[in-house]
Amino acid sequence: MPKDIEPRLLRAFTAVADELHFTRAATRLYVAQQALSRDIRRLERELGAELFVRTTRQVTLTAEGQRLLPYARRVLEAQEELTAAFGGGRAGAGAGRPLVVDVSAPVSTGSAVLAEARGRVAPDVELVAHFHSGLTGAAAELLAGRLDVSFGRVGGLDPAVLARLEHQLIRYERMAVVLREDHPLAELPEVPLEALAGETLYAAAGNAATAEWTDLAAQLFAGRGIVMAEPFPQIEGVEEFTRVVAKRRWSVLASSVFIAMPGAVLRPLTDPVPLSPVSLVWRRGLRHPGLDALREAAAALGAAEGWLATPPGTWLPSPEAEEAGDAGEESLTAHRARG
Helix, strand or coil: CCCCCCHHHHHHHHHHHHHCCHHHHHHHHCCCHHHHHHHHHHHHHHHCCCCEEECCCCEEECHHHHHHHHHHHHHHHHHHHHHHHHCCCCCCCCCCCCEEEECCCCCCHHHHHHHHHHCCCCCCCCEEEECCCCHHHHHHHHHHCCCCEEEECHHHCCHHHHCCEEEEEEEEEEEEEEEECCCHHHHCCCEEHHHHCCCEEECCCCCHHHHHHHHHHHHHHCCCCCEECCCCCCCCCHHHHHHHHHHHCCEEEEECCCCCCCCEEEEEEECCEEEEEEEEEEECCCCCHHHHHHHHHHHHHHHHHCCCCCCCCEECCCCHHHHHHHHHHHHHHHHHHHC
16 A cells, blocks of 8 residues: 555545546546546556446446545545645635536526626636535535536535535525516515415425425424425426426525516515525635635625625524524623623
Protein backbone atom coordinates (compact mmCIF):
# COMPACT_ATOMS: atom_id res chain seq x y z
CA MET A 1 0.00 0.00 0.00
CA PRO A 2 1.46 3.41 -0.99
CA LYS A 3 2.05 6.01 1.66
CA ASP A 4 0.47 8.82 -0.37
CA ILE A 5 -2.34 8.86 -2.91
CA GLU A 6 -2.96 12.04 -4.87
CA PRO A 7 -6.42 13.53 -4.27
CA ARG A 8 -6.75 13.97 -8.04
CA LEU A 9 -6.79 10.18 -8.43
CA LEU A 10 -9.45 9.78 -5.77
CA ARG A 11 -11.50 12.53 -7.41
CA ALA A 12 -11.29 10.67 -10.71
CA PHE A 13 -12.32 7.44 -8.98
CA THR A 14 -15.36 8.94 -7.23
CA ALA A 15 -16.53 10.63 -10.44
CA VAL A 16 -16.49 7.33 -12.33
CA ALA A 17 -18.07 5.56 -9.35
CA ASP A 18 -20.91 8.09 -9.33
CA GLU A 19 -21.49 8.13 -13.08
CA LEU A 20 -20.53 4.53 -13.93
CA HIS A 21 -19.58 6.00 -17.27
CA PHE A 22 -16.12 7.27 -18.24
CA THR A 23 -17.28 9.86 -20.78
CA ARG A 24 -19.77 11.49 -18.38
CA ALA A 25 -17.21 11.42 -15.57
CA ALA A 26 -14.60 13.10 -17.77
CA THR A 27 -17.10 15.80 -18.75
CA ARG A 28 -17.93 16.39 -15.09
CA LEU A 29 -14.24 16.82 -14.22
CA TYR A 30 -13.44 18.94 -17.31
CA VAL A 31 -10.71 16.51 -18.41
CA ALA A 32 -10.14 14.36 -21.46
CA GLN A 33 -11.46 10.80 -21.20
CA GLN A 34 -7.97 9.47 -21.99
CA ALA A 35 -6.51 11.38 -19.03
CA LEU A 36 -9.26 10.10 -16.76
CA SER A 37 -8.67 6.50 -17.80
CA ARG A 38 -4.95 6.98 -17.19
CA ASP A 39 -5.61 8.25 -13.65
CA ILE A 40 -7.87 5.29 -12.86
CA ARG A 41 -5.22 2.82 -14.10
CA ARG A 42 -2.59 4.58 -12.01
CA LEU A 43 -4.78 4.43 -8.90
CA GLU A 44 -5.42 0.73 -9.47
CA ARG A 45 -1.67 0.12 -9.78
CA GLU A 46 -0.93 2.06 -6.59
CA LEU A 47 -3.60 0.19 -4.65
CA GLY A 48 -2.86 -3.16 -6.22
CA ALA A 49 -6.56 -3.69 -6.84
CA GLU A 50 -8.98 -3.60 -9.74
CA LEU A 51 -11.64 -0.99 -9.00
CA PHE A 52 -13.98 -1.26 -11.99
CA VAL A 53 -15.24 -3.98 -14.29
CA ARG A 54 -15.39 -2.49 -17.78
CA THR A 55 -17.34 -4.00 -20.66
CA THR A 56 -18.55 -2.51 -23.95
CA ARG A 57 -21.99 -2.05 -22.37
CA GLN A 58 -21.38 -0.91 -18.80
CA VAL A 59 -18.99 0.03 -16.01
CA THR A 60 -19.50 -1.42 -12.52
CA LEU A 61 -17.60 -1.24 -9.24
CA THR A 62 -15.72 -4.28 -8.06
CA ALA A 63 -15.88 -5.35 -4.42
CA GLU A 64 -12.59 -3.49 -3.86
CA GLY A 65 -14.00 -0.42 -5.56
CA GLN A 66 -17.05 -0.50 -3.29
CA ARG A 67 -14.75 -0.82 -0.28
CA LEU A 68 -12.64 2.17 -1.39
CA LEU A 69 -15.54 4.53 -2.14
CA PRO A 70 -16.44 5.66 1.42
CA TYR A 71 -12.75 6.19 2.25
CA ALA A 72 -12.24 8.24 -0.92
CA ARG A 73 -15.23 10.44 -0.14
CA ARG A 74 -13.99 11.13 3.39
CA VAL A 75 -10.51 12.05 2.15
CA LEU A 76 -11.91 14.46 -0.48
CA GLU A 77 -14.29 16.05 2.02
CA ALA A 78 -11.41 16.56 4.44
CA GLN A 79 -9.32 18.13 1.69
CA GLU A 80 -12.16 20.52 0.79
CA GLU A 81 -12.54 21.52 4.44
CA LEU A 82 -8.78 22.11 4.68
CA THR A 83 -8.84 24.26 1.55
CA ALA A 84 -11.78 26.24 2.90
CA ALA A 85 -10.04 26.78 6.24
CA PHE A 86 -6.67 27.91 4.87
CA GLY A 87 -7.39 28.95 1.29
CA GLY A 88 -9.66 31.85 2.10
CA GLY A 89 -8.74 35.18 0.65
CA ARG A 90 -6.67 33.86 -2.24
CA ALA A 91 -7.58 35.88 -5.29
CA GLY A 92 -9.15 33.71 -7.95
CA ALA A 93 -9.37 30.61 -5.72
CA GLY A 94 -11.43 28.01 -7.55
CA ALA A 95 -12.01 30.23 -10.57
CA GLY A 96 -10.47 27.76 -13.01
CA ARG A 97 -13.80 26.11 -13.79
CA PRO A 98 -17.43 27.26 -14.19
CA LEU A 99 -19.65 27.18 -11.12
CA VAL A 100 -22.81 25.17 -11.85
CA VAL A 101 -25.77 26.83 -10.13
CA ASP A 102 -29.20 25.22 -9.90
CA VAL A 103 -31.85 27.96 -9.73
CA SER A 104 -34.85 25.59 -9.97
CA ALA A 105 -36.83 27.70 -12.45
CA PRO A 106 -36.39 30.80 -14.65
CA VAL A 107 -38.62 32.72 -12.23
CA SER A 108 -37.29 32.05 -8.73
CA THR A 109 -35.32 33.47 -5.84
CA GLY A 110 -32.31 31.57 -7.17
CA SER A 111 -32.61 33.23 -10.57
CA ALA A 112 -32.71 36.68 -8.95
CA VAL A 113 -29.63 35.91 -6.86
CA LEU A 114 -27.74 34.52 -9.86
CA ALA A 115 -28.51 37.61 -11.96
CA GLU A 116 -27.24 39.86 -9.17
CA ALA A 117 -24.13 37.73 -8.62
CA ARG A 118 -23.14 37.85 -12.29
CA GLY A 119 -22.68 41.57 -11.90
CA ARG A 120 -20.30 41.04 -9.00
CA VAL A 121 -17.74 38.64 -10.51
CA ALA A 122 -14.71 39.13 -12.72
CA PRO A 123 -15.23 38.55 -16.47
CA ASP A 124 -13.33 35.25 -16.35
CA VAL A 125 -15.61 33.77 -13.66
CA GLU A 126 -18.43 31.77 -15.22
CA LEU A 127 -21.72 30.99 -13.45
CA VAL A 128 -23.75 28.40 -15.37
CA ALA A 129 -27.47 28.09 -14.61
CA HIS A 130 -29.23 24.73 -14.35
CA PHE A 131 -32.95 24.19 -13.74
CA HIS A 132 -33.30 21.21 -11.40
CA SER A 133 -36.68 21.42 -9.69
CA GLY A 134 -36.55 20.28 -6.06
CA LEU A 135 -33.77 20.54 -3.49
CA THR A 136 -34.05 16.88 -2.49
CA GLY A 137 -33.04 15.87 -6.01
CA ALA A 138 -30.54 18.69 -6.34
CA ALA A 139 -28.83 17.68 -3.06
CA ALA A 140 -27.89 14.33 -4.55
CA GLU A 141 -26.44 16.15 -7.56
CA LEU A 142 -24.49 18.47 -5.23
CA LEU A 143 -22.95 15.55 -3.36
CA ALA A 144 -22.11 13.80 -6.64
CA GLY A 145 -20.36 16.95 -7.92
CA ARG A 146 -22.71 17.49 -10.87
CA LEU A 147 -24.01 20.68 -9.27
CA ASP A 148 -22.14 23.17 -7.09
CA VAL A 149 -24.90 25.36 -5.66
CA SER A 150 -28.67 25.12 -5.33
CA PHE A 151 -31.57 26.85 -3.57
CA GLY A 152 -34.43 25.49 -1.50
CA ARG A 153 -35.81 24.36 1.83
CA VAL A 154 -33.12 22.50 3.80
CA GLY A 155 -35.51 21.57 6.61
CA GLY A 156 -36.94 18.76 4.50
CA LEU A 157 -33.60 17.09 3.73
CA ASP A 158 -32.30 13.87 5.25
CA PRO A 159 -30.02 14.92 8.16
CA ALA A 160 -27.24 12.67 6.82
CA VAL A 161 -27.37 14.52 3.48
CA LEU A 162 -27.59 17.94 5.12
CA ALA A 163 -24.49 17.16 7.21
CA ARG A 164 -22.45 17.05 3.99
CA LEU A 165 -23.74 20.43 2.79
CA GLU A 166 -23.45 24.04 3.88
CA HIS A 167 -26.32 26.48 3.69
CA GLN A 168 -27.32 30.11 4.26
CA LEU A 169 -30.95 31.11 4.89
CA ILE A 170 -31.64 33.92 2.44
CA ARG A 171 -35.40 34.37 2.18
CA TYR A 172 -38.83 33.60 3.57
CA GLU A 173 -41.03 33.33 0.48
CA ARG A 174 -44.70 34.00 1.08
CA MET A 175 -46.77 31.00 -0.01
CA ALA A 176 -49.64 31.26 -2.47
CA VAL A 177 -52.18 29.25 -4.40
CA VAL A 178 -52.62 29.03 -8.17
CA LEU A 179 -56.32 29.06 -9.08
CA ARG A 180 -58.20 28.84 -12.36
CA GLU A 181 -59.57 32.21 -13.43
CA ASP A 182 -63.11 30.84 -13.04
CA HIS A 183 -62.49 29.49 -9.52
CA PRO A 184 -64.80 31.06 -6.90
CA LEU A 185 -61.81 32.15 -4.80
CA ALA A 186 -59.99 33.79 -7.73
CA GLU A 187 -61.77 37.09 -7.12
CA LEU A 188 -60.17 37.48 -3.68
CA PRO A 189 -56.91 39.50 -3.42
CA GLU A 190 -55.72 37.04 -0.74
CA VAL A 191 -57.06 33.58 0.09
CA PRO A 192 -57.57 32.65 3.76
CA LEU A 193 -56.38 29.13 4.47
CA GLU A 194 -59.74 28.24 5.98
CA ALA A 195 -61.37 29.00 2.61
CA LEU A 196 -59.43 26.09 1.10
CA ALA A 197 -61.05 23.51 3.39
CA GLY A 198 -62.39 20.74 1.18
CA GLU A 199 -60.19 21.82 -1.75
CA THR A 200 -57.65 19.49 -3.37
CA LEU A 201 -54.26 21.11 -4.08
CA TYR A 202 -51.39 19.78 -6.12
CA ALA A 203 -48.14 19.86 -4.11
CA ALA A 204 -45.80 17.63 -6.16
CA ALA A 205 -46.73 14.41 -4.35
CA GLY A 206 -45.04 11.50 -6.09
CA ASN A 207 -42.03 13.55 -7.21
CA ALA A 208 -39.08 12.32 -5.14
CA ALA A 209 -36.95 15.28 -6.24
CA THR A 210 -39.27 17.75 -4.50
CA ALA A 211 -39.97 15.78 -1.32
CA GLU A 212 -39.12 18.80 0.85
CA TRP A 213 -41.97 20.79 -0.77
CA THR A 214 -44.50 17.97 -0.37
CA ASP A 215 -43.47 17.67 3.29
CA LEU A 216 -44.06 21.40 3.80
CA ALA A 217 -47.49 21.09 2.15
CA ALA A 218 -48.47 18.13 4.31
CA GLN A 219 -47.64 20.14 7.43
CA LEU A 220 -49.60 23.16 6.19
CA PHE A 221 -52.67 21.12 5.16
CA ALA A 222 -52.81 19.09 8.39
CA GLY A 223 -55.92 19.88 10.46
CA ARG A 224 -57.23 22.41 7.92
CA GLY A 225 -59.30 20.09 5.75
CA ILE A 226 -57.12 20.70 2.69
CA VAL A 227 -56.57 17.59 0.59
CA MET A 228 -53.31 16.87 -1.24
CA ALA A 229 -53.66 15.75 -4.84
CA GLU A 230 -52.72 12.14 -5.46
CA PRO A 231 -49.16 11.34 -6.59
CA PHE A 232 -48.44 12.20 -10.18
CA PRO A 233 -45.34 11.51 -12.32
CA GLN A 234 -42.65 14.19 -12.25
CA ILE A 235 -43.51 17.04 -14.63
CA GLU A 236 -40.53 18.40 -16.58
CA GLY A 237 -40.40 22.01 -17.75
CA VAL A 238 -42.61 25.09 -17.48
CA GLU A 239 -44.62 24.40 -20.65
CA GLU A 240 -45.45 20.84 -19.63
CA PHE A 241 -46.35 21.91 -16.10
CA THR A 242 -48.69 24.58 -17.46
CA ARG A 243 -50.32 22.09 -19.84
CA VAL A 244 -50.89 19.39 -17.20
CA VAL A 245 -52.26 21.83 -14.61
CA ALA A 246 -54.69 23.32 -17.14
CA LYS A 247 -55.83 19.90 -18.39
CA ARG A 248 -56.42 18.50 -14.90
CA ARG A 249 -57.90 21.79 -13.63
CA TRP A 250 -55.71 21.66 -10.55
CA SER A 251 -55.30 24.28 -7.87
CA VAL A 252 -51.61 24.39 -6.97
CA LEU A 253 -49.75 25.21 -3.77
CA ALA A 254 -47.04 27.64 -4.85
CA SER A 255 -44.72 30.39 -3.77
CA SER A 256 -45.42 34.04 -4.44
CA VAL A 257 -42.30 33.86 -6.64
CA PHE A 258 -43.86 31.80 -9.43
CA ILE A 259 -44.25 31.57 -13.17
CA ALA A 260 -47.18 33.28 -14.92
CA MET A 261 -49.70 30.70 -16.12
CA PRO A 262 -52.29 31.47 -18.82
CA GLY A 263 -55.85 31.05 -17.57
CA ALA A 264 -54.79 31.06 -13.92
CA VAL A 265 -54.18 33.57 -11.13
CA LEU A 266 -51.74 33.55 -8.22
CA ARG A 267 -53.15 34.55 -4.85
CA PRO A 268 -51.17 34.91 -1.59
CA LEU A 269 -52.36 32.82 1.37
CA THR A 270 -53.29 34.38 4.67
CA ASP A 271 -54.69 33.74 8.17
CA PRO A 272 -52.00 32.67 8.99
CA VAL A 273 -49.40 33.85 6.45
CA PRO A 274 -47.44 30.68 5.54
CA LEU A 275 -43.77 31.17 4.66
CA SER A 276 -41.43 28.88 2.77
CA PRO A 277 -37.80 29.14 3.97
CA VAL A 278 -35.31 29.31 1.08
CA SER A 279 -31.60 28.73 1.62
CA LEU A 280 -28.57 28.95 -0.63
CA VAL A 281 -26.99 25.48 -0.45
CA TRP A 282 -23.56 24.25 -1.52
CA ARG A 283 -21.25 21.27 -1.08
CA ARG A 284 -19.29 21.40 2.16
CA GLY A 285 -15.80 22.80 1.67
CA LEU A 286 -16.50 24.31 -1.77
CA ARG A 287 -14.30 27.32 -2.61
CA HIS A 288 -15.06 29.48 -5.65
CA PRO A 289 -15.30 33.25 -6.22
CA GLY A 290 -18.70 32.62 -7.79
CA LEU A 291 -19.97 31.18 -4.51
CA ASP A 292 -18.70 34.25 -2.67
CA ALA A 293 -20.57 36.45 -5.17
CA LEU A 294 -23.78 34.44 -4.75
CA ARG A 295 -23.65 34.77 -0.96
CA GLU A 296 -22.98 38.50 -1.19
CA ALA A 297 -25.75 38.95 -3.77
CA ALA A 298 -28.28 37.07 -1.63
CA ALA A 299 -27.40 39.17 1.41
CA ALA A 300 -27.64 42.42 -0.57
CA LEU A 301 -31.01 41.54 -2.14
CA GLY A 302 -32.30 40.33 1.19
CA ALA A 303 -31.37 43.57 2.93
CA ALA A 304 -32.80 45.74 0.15
CA GLU A 305 -36.08 43.83 -0.25
CA GLY A 306 -36.68 42.55 3.28
CA TRP A 307 -36.39 38.90 2.35
CA LEU A 308 -35.96 37.72 5.94
CA ALA A 309 -38.76 39.83 7.40
CA THR A 310 -41.59 37.86 9.04
CA PRO A 311 -44.92 39.71 9.17
CA PRO A 312 -47.24 39.19 12.16
CA GLY A 313 -49.24 35.97 12.17
CA THR A 314 -46.82 33.92 10.11
CA TRP A 315 -46.56 30.14 9.86
CA LEU A 316 -43.34 28.17 9.34
CA PRO A 317 -42.91 24.43 8.88
CA SER A 318 -41.03 22.21 11.29
CA PRO A 319 -38.11 22.15 12.09
CA GLU A 320 -37.68 25.73 10.86
CA ALA A 321 -40.35 27.07 13.22
CA GLU A 322 -38.50 25.65 16.21
CA GLU A 323 -35.16 26.96 14.94
CA ALA A 324 -36.64 30.44 14.42
CA GLY A 325 -38.05 30.32 17.94
CA ASP A 326 -34.69 29.32 19.38
CA ALA A 327 -32.98 32.16 17.47
CA GLY A 328 -35.55 34.62 18.81
CA GLU A 329 -35.01 33.46 22.38
CA GLU A 330 -31.24 33.79 21.99
CA SER A 331 -31.63 37.33 20.60
CA LEU A 332 -33.95 38.32 23.46
CA THR A 333 -31.55 36.86 26.04
CA ALA A 334 -28.62 38.73 24.50
CA HIS A 335 -30.63 41.97 24.47
CA ARG A 336 -31.53 41.56 28.13
CA ALA A 337 -27.91 40.84 29.00
CA ARG A 338 -26.78 44.05 27.28
CA GLY A 339 -29.52 45.97 29.11
